[in-house]
Amino acid sequence: RFLHSTGQLHKGGANQGVFIQLTADAVNDLPIDGKDYSFGTLIRAQALGDLKALSGRGYRVVRIHLGRNVAAGLKSTQAAVDAALGVKKPAPRKPVTKAVKRVVAKK
Numbered sequence: 305r306f307l308h309s310t311g312q313l314h315k316g317g318a319n320q321g322v323f324i325q326l327t328a329d330a331v332n333d334l335p336i337d338g339k340d341y342s343f344g345t346l347i348r349a350q351a352l353g354d355l356k357a358l359s360g361r362g363y364r365v366v367r368i369h370l371g372r373n374v375a376a377g378l379k380s381t382q383a384a385v386d387a388a389l390g391v392k393k394p395a396p397r398k399p400v401t402k403a404v405k406r407v408v409a410k411k
């Protein structure tokens with residue numbers, strides 16, 4: 305869900321923030337009665353308008369579009385951030401065998 309009203313708050317204030325705008329494609333887009341566009345189109349337009357307003361004022365802002373599959377988009381974004389920061393993935397843990405469980409239980 306896009307929170308257009310929070311953008312309204314920051315667009316007129318001092319240039320003190322760093323803004324990250326996450327957007328995604330509408331999974332179940334619905335038409336708006338009497339209009340030739342949908343709610344998904346309206347939401348995208350609001351998000352792009354806020355992005356342009358913030359960047360037009362020289363604010364630090366980035367838009368990350370997650371696509372239709374939000375979970376996959378977030379995972380991809382996390383991987384990109386980790387790569388940029390040089391974060392190494394932890395080594396996979398070895399599964400605990402039954403023999404190890406018995407030894408631990410006897411102690």
